[in-house]
Amino acid sequence: MSGNLLQVRGLSVEYRGRRRVRALREVDLDLQSGHSLGIVGESGCGKSTLARAILGLVQPSAGEIRWRDWPLDPRDRLRMRDLRRELQVVFQDPFGSLDPRMTAGASVAEALAALEGTTDRVAVRNRVAATLDEVGLDPALAARYPHELSGGQCQRVAIARATIVRPQLLICDEAVSALDVSVQAQIVNLLHDLSERHRMAMLFISHNLAVVRHLCEEVAVLYLGRVVERAPRDELFSAPRHPYTQALLAAVPEPDPVRAQRLAASVKGEEGSPAPQTDGSGCAFHPRCPLAVTRCREQRPGLETIASGHVVACHRWREVAPPAW
Amino acid sequence: MAGARVLRIKDLCVDFDTEQGRVRAVSGVSLEVGQGECLAVVGESGSGKTQSFLACLGLLAANGRVTGSACFEGQELVGASERALDLVRGTRIGMIFQDPMNALTPHLRIGHQLTEVVRARGLMGAEQARRRAVDALVEVGIVDPAARLLQYPFELSGGQQQRVCIAMALMTNPALLIADEPTTALDVTVQAQVLALLRQFRTRGLALVMITHDLGVVAGIADRVAVMYAGRVIETAPVADLFAAPAHPYTAALLDSVPRLAGPSTSRLAGIEGQPPRPHERGPGCPFAPRCTSARTECRTTDPEMRVLGERSVACHAPLHGGWEA
Numbered sequence: 001m002s003g004n005l006l007q008v009r010g011l012s013v014e015y016r017g018r019r020r021v022r023a024l025r026e027v028d029l030d031l032q033s034g035h036s037l038g039i040v041g042e043s044g045c046g047k048s049t050l051a052r053a054i055l056g057l058v059q060p061s062a063g064e065i066r067w068r069d070w071p072l073d074p075r076d077r078l079r080m081r082d083l084r085r086e087l088q089v090v091f092q093d094p095f096g097s098l099d100p101r102m103t104a105g106a107s108v109a110e111a112l113a114a115l116e117g118t119t120d121r122v123a124v125r126n127r128v129a130a131t132l133d134e135v136g137l138d139p140a141l142a143a144r145y146p147h148e149l150s151g152g153q154c155q156r157v158a159i160a161r162a163t164i165v166r167p168q169l170l171i172c173d174e175a176v177s178a179l180d181v182s183v184q185a186q187i188v189n190l191l192h193d194l195s196e197r198h199r200m201a202m203l204f205i206s207h208n209l210a211v212v213r214h215l216c217e218e219v220a221v222l223y224l225g226r227v228v229e230r231a232p233r234d235e236l237f238s239a240p241r242h243p244y245t246q247a248l249l250a251a252v253p254e255p256d257p258v259r260a261q262r263l264a265a266s267v268k269g270e271e272g273s274p275a276p277q278t279d280g281s282g283c284a285f286h287p288r289c290p291l292a293v294t295r296c297r298e299q300r301p302g303l304e305t306i307a308s309g310h311v312v313a314c315h316r317w318r319e320v321a322p323p324a325w
Numbered sequence: 326m327a328g329a330r331v332l333r334i335k336d337l338c339v340d341f342d343t344e345q346g347r348v349r350a351v352s353g354v355s356l357e358v359g360q361g362e363c364l365a366v367v368g369e370s371g372s373g374k375t376q377s378f379l380a381c382l383g384l385l386a387a388n389g390r391v392t393g394s395a396c397f398e399g400q401e402l403v404g405a406s407e408r409a410l411d412l413v414r415g416t417r418i419g420m421i422f423q424d425p426m427n428a429l430t431p432h433l434r435i436g437h438q439l440t441e442v443v444r445a446r447g448l449m450g451a452e453q454a455r456r457r458a459v460d461a462l463v464e465v466g467i468v469d470p471a472a473r474l475l476q477y478p479f480e481l482s483g484g485q486q487q488r489v490c491i492a493m494a495l496m497t498n499p500a501l502l503i504a505d506e507p508t509t510a511l512d513v514t515v516q517a518q519v520l521a522l523l524r525q526f527r528t529r530g531l532a533l534v535m536i537t538h539d540l541g542v543v544a545g546i547a548d549r550v551a552v553m554y555a556g557r558v559i560e561t562a563p564v565a566d567l568f569a570a571p572a573h574p575y576t577a578a579l580l581d582s583v584p585r586l587a588g589p590s591t592s593r594l595a596g597i598e599g600q601p602p603r604p605h606e607r608g609p610g611c612p613f614a615p616r617c618t619s620a621r622t623e624c625r626t627t628d629p630e631m632r633v634l635g636e637r638s639v640a641c642h643a644p645l646h647g648g649w650e651a
Contacts, residue, residue, distance in 0.1 A: 042512040043483065150600055151370065180369040180538055185582040185596030192593065207512060210584035214594060237586060251517040253541030255583050257564050260545035 005168060005201050006031040006054065010063035012225075013049050023049040025225040026063065028303075033168060034199035038216030038233075040209055040248065046225040047205045051173045054203070055089055056080045085115045088162035092174035094154035098146040104157045105142025108132065111161045131164040132157075136190060152183035156190070163194055169201045170194075176211060188214055209252050213237055218309070221245045224284040227303065231310040241306060241317040244285045283315070291316045328360025331501050331532040332381070337393035337403070339373070339380045339556075348604040350376045352556040353393075358501070363523075363533040365543040365564070367579075368553035371601060374536045377553075378503050382418065383410045398500060415442045419494025423506035425486035429478040436474030439493050448497065461492035465522055484515035491522065502526070505536040520545050540583055544568060549636075552576050555601055555612035562637040570646040572639040575613045611642065619643055 008029040015021040024046045031037050039047050052058045054065055056074035065072040067083060074080060091097045098107050108128045112118045118127070129139040135156040146154050155175065162170060172191065176184045192215055195202050206212050212219055213233060220230040221242065229242040240246050253260065283301055286292040295315050303311045314320070339351035351373040358364040368374045379385055381395040381402050395402040397413060414420075422428045430438060439461065440454035449457060455474070462470035465488040478486055487507060494502055504523065508516035524546055527533050535546060543550055543564065550567045552560040552575065560573040571577040581595035599616045602608075611617070614624040624642050631640045632649055639649065 042514060152600070181540070182369060182579060182582045182597035183600075185584070185594035186598075188584065189593045189596060208584070209513070210586050213586060214584045247514060249586060251513040252586055253513075253516065253520070253539065253545045254586060255540035255544045255568060255580060257544045257568050260541075 003032055004030050004066070005033040005035075005068060006203075007066040007069075008050075008054070008063070009066070011050070011053060011060055011065060012062040013046070013053050013058055014061040023225055024053065024060075027222075027225075027227055029220060029227070029230075031169070031201055031203065033201055034195070035218070036195060036202040036204060036216040038212035038219040039203065039205045039222060040207065040212055040219060041222035042207065042248075044224075045222040047207075047222055048173055049225075050222070051089065051171050051203065051205055054171065055087060056083070085165045086168045087171070088165070088167035088169070089171040089173065090155070090158050090162050090175040092177050094151050094158055094178065095146055097158050098154055098161075100146050102145075103142060104132070104137075104144055104146070104149065104153075107157060108142070108161045108164055111164055115165045127164060128160075131160045134194070135160045135163070136186070150183075152179055152186060155179060155183075155187055159187075159190065159194070163198070163200070166198060167200060169203060171203045171205070173205045174207070175204075177206065177208060184211070191215060209237075209249060210254075221248070226284065226313065227311075228285065228314070229310075229312045230303075231307075231312075235307065235310055241310070241312040241320050242285075242314050243289050243291050243316075243320055246320060247288075283313070291319060328362065328530065328532075330357055330359050331398060332534070333357045333394075333396045334377070334381060335394040335396075337377055337380060337391065337395060339376050339385065340390045340392075341386070342388045342390070345605050349607075350389075350556055350604055351380065354553075354556075354558050356551055356558065356561075358532045358534055360500070360532055361527060361530045362549065363527050363535055363547050365535045365537060365547035365550045366553060367537060367540065367543055367550060369538055369601060371603075372553040373556040374553045375505055378420075378505070378534065378536065382414055382420070382503075383407065384414075416446060416448070416497040417500050419497070419499040419502045421487070421490045421494050421502070421504045421507045423509050425483060425490050425510070426478065428490050429486060431478055433477075434474065435476050435478065435481075435489055439474070439489070439496060442493075443496055457496060458492070461496050462489070464495065465489070465492045466518070467492070482515075483511055484518065487511060487515075487519055488522070491519070495526070499531070501532045501534065503534045503536070506538070507535075508542060509537070509539065516542075540568075540580060552579070555607065556604065557612070557640065558631075559613065559641070560637075560639045566637060572637060572644040572646060572649065573613075573641050574617050574619050574643075574645060577645055578616075578618075611640075619645075 008027055011024055011027040013024040015023055039050060041047050053060055056072060059074055105128050108131060109124050112124055112127060118124055128142060132139045132142060137153060137156050176187045179187060188211060194200060204212060204216050216233060218232050219236045220227050223244050229245045240249060282297040282299060286296040301313045301315045303313045305311050306317060334354060334356045337351055337354040341348045341350055354377050366374045380391040385391060391403055393403060436458055439458040443449040443454045458474060459470045462473055467473055467488055508519050511519060523533060537543060547564045550562055550564055551558050554575050560576050571580055578597045582597060584594055597616055602612055610625040610627060611629050614620040621643060629640045629642045631638050634649055
């Protein structure tokens with residue numbers, strides 16, 4: 001498809017340490033320019049590995065990532081450097097992602113110098129001021145160091161630094177997870193506005209399904225390195241078909257005491273987060289799945305298209321009841 | 326209130342001596358929690374929710390000072406000697422924190438850490454402590470507890486580590502458990518399990534203080550809620566009332582900021598403009614006035630008194646949802 005900004009096919013990533021961890025397995029994804037895709041799942045599901053692979057920070061063990069129809073090869077350093085202008089990232093920890101010894105303005109200006117080679121001081125200062133203003137920061141804060149800023153302000157600086165070069169894709173890896181709820185709402189709105197204004201595509205990685213629902217048009221659910229369900233937003237949230245998606249949705253604590261009481265009883269004592277097994281037969285979710293039958297233990301379900309744009313990897317998706325809220 | 330009063334905090338103030346002078350972090354906080362009750366203390370970073378309870382336990386940083394009163398089972402904790410506090414901390418009052426990995430010592434086995442308090446206090450012999458540790462792990466839903474005692478923290482998942490921390494707090498059958506953001510670092514599915522566990526202990530008579538910024542967590546576990554802003558309690562209410570009809574504009578704005586799974590999805594989130602005031606920047610008047618959409622002149626000049634109506638209270642000149650004028 002030529003309208004595709006990002007095309008991921010059969011992407012697998014392995015980490016080799018004392019034991020082999022298969023962090024991503026045969027992942028397929030597409031992202032059109034200007035669109036937003038949410039990636040959700042628990043810790044260890046491969047969300048961040050996916051971001052790192054797309055950014056060329058880890059070498060895939062199999063599969064292909066195509067950026068605007070060109071294969072992306074992390075070993076091609078020169079080309080990756082060019083791509084940095086088009087592909088930017090914002091991480092979770094706003095303090096950790098800024099250099100504590102650089103002022104906010106210098107951090108943002110550095111991106112401009114490194115990626116565009118802009119050195120004209122006046123031009124740099126004006127662009128930095130304009131970008132800080134765009135992300136809702138008083139340009140006077142450019143002179144401050146990260147420790148003089150709040151978490152929300154630091155995250156705005158990180159967003160300014162990532163967007164000053166007008167990337168076509170912004171990868172947000174848990175970018176609002178460390179923020180207080182009122183600040184989180186401000187940053188969610190900011191990301192939404194920036195992506196609309198500049199037709200910037202977003203890959204929004206988060207464990208917070210409610211935030212993803214507000215920001216992303218399409219959502220992919222990862223479980224132990226595989227996409228288990230992918231659907232347009234409204235369909236995923238109103239009619240999830242994978243039991244894991246359902247369990248995730250049911251576990252989200254909603255600020256509604258009435259719903260909380262109703263759901264309190266439905267939470268079963270499944271044990272903790274899953275470990276990335278080397279490999280087992282069958283569906284990876286079957287040990288925790290309330291619907292698992294013999295077939296689920298023996299045969300791994302492939303992704304099946306069940307409606308336009310809605311794919312699910314479950315033998316029993318037809319029997320997954322609509323959610324209880 | 327569900328049962329006998331376990332902890333009663335009155336007019337608690339916490340000050341820190343800093344390079345910029347003395348800074349008031351907690352200002353006149355009054356709270357109560359009873360047997361079998363869960364009080365949720367909600368607020369954003371810097372609202373003073375954690376410092377209030379650290380102050381009660383005598384755990385403030387060296388430059389911190391506390392005044393006021395915190396009465397636990399009839400005993401005054403503010404100004405009590407370290408020795409007196411040691412008889413309460415970790416035995417009658419348990420505490421669990423946000424990050425279980427940091428709460429556990431990485432180089433000591435789980436069993437050693439679980440039994441440390443009861444052995445140090447001379448409450449149990451080694452074998453009795455070990456048996457109690459196994460029971461405590463069973464209570465928090467850990468599979469194969471005897472084997473876990475020999476493991477190190479890194480061998481457990483985050484959820485299991487937090488269960489171990491809860492078990493540790495429960496070793497001595499405390500009357501009060503203070504949980505400071507206990508599920509913030511956990512996945513939603515694991516969070517749901519840990520909350521279910523805490524709910525279960527509450528029904529056995531444990532008083533629970535849940536410090537959190539997550540209103541979803543509050544809705545799932547609390548009986549009563551205290552909302553803190555800029556070092557003070559600005560609203561208290563039974564949980565259902567608070568969510569159905571918040572009285573303080575800050576509470577209402579906080580509820581509107583939460584992204585939801587239901588309802589319209591494309592709309593922008595409400596958010597709250599601006600930032601909470603820093604402790605040394607507070608002027609006269611209501612601390613929320615600069616961000617409040619319904620602020621009046623008096624809000625900027627006079628700090629509102631706490632008004633009480635039935636089981637609810639609010640510190641606001643113009644509470645939402647009527648009935649407060651009386």
